[in-house]
Amino acid sequence: MPTPVSWWRYLLVTAILVLFAGAFYIAAFGLPSAQVDAQDFVDLQQGSNPHEGFRRAHAKGFCIAGDFVSSGALAQYSNAPMFAATTTPLLGRISIAGNNPLAPDLKAPVRSLALSIATSSTEVWRTAMNTPPVMAVRNPQDFYQQLQALGNGTIQQFFAEHPESAAFRAWAADYQQTSSFATEVYNSINAFYLINDVGTQQAVRWQAVPRAAADHEIPAEFAGSDDALQNEFAARLAADPVIFDLVFTLAEPGDDEADPTVLWPDARQQIVAGQLVIRDMTPQADGACNAINFDPMVLPTGMAATADKILRARSAAYAESYRRRAREQ
Secondary structure, eight states: OOOHHHHHHHHHHHHHHHHHHHHHHHHHHOOSSSOOOHHHHHHHHHOSSOOTTSOSSSOSEEEEEEEEEEOSTTTTTOOOGGGSSSEEEEEEEEEESSSOTTOOGGGOSOEEEEEEEESSSSOEEEEEEESOSSOSOSSHHHHHHHHHHHHHTOHHHHHHHOGGGHHHHHHHHHOOOOSOGGGOOEEOOSOEEEEOTTOOEEEEEEEEEESSOOOSSOOHHHHTSTTHHHHHHHHHHHHSOEEEEEEEEEOOTTOOTTOTTOOOOTTSOEEEEEEEEEEEEEETTTSGGGGOOOOTTOOOTTEEEOSOTTGGGOHHHHHHHHHHHHHHO
């Protein structure tokens, strides 16, 4: 059984993920008992005092820029141009969960890394990765019910009735945040297909795995600031580029690529597709990432979405949040 501290930690993480995924469901399908669209849910998400001009989820963050240095190791699985043995510029964003752009960095239960890697105006890959490796439930309707359970205090009963949440609960109970955005592991969570020149599909998930060693004690010179993690990252980047290995895990027969609640076994084949080399960071108000909608359904030739119901419900909520920001800015 988790300790009380662990229990509250995974409740906080669950709340963020459920709000995030609940938006996707309502935006795409509406509620069972009433017609609720993306506007209604984003209204709920932003609350009575919205932070105009900011994203309604993951409002606090900063822009990054650098390169994806591909190893070419995925070329046999995908004809996406960025997976050839080449170097492609990347734009991205590092953020914390929540709708408050002034929130303390160290209080957020989830950290995120979003990327846009493009070889042309039509060949674009966008990915939004998070620290949790799995979801607690596998379909949008259950996400909505989980949100209700959090609101009415029945979350323990909900988890008892949803054994598929076991992997998520185990991760949340054991997870320890590191002292830097540069030392977290970021996960695609959902699976996608790689498609090669002859049309063969390979289901995959991926992780951004840091080259730097993890430390769980933030240096004292940063710890007292609400921008502790941003300041630490800036100091780190001033010395050297921040590098992640982009590691793809290949599914095998029997792995359900449409189920985001199940961790694939450690024995699955992994391929290092290359390195994410981050060289620059910019405040989001002035950075190129501010105009990017990091919709993970934006995929290049050589990649495709799986039938994951959570994944397929996301675009409407992203679009509504983006439209509001654009009008306000």
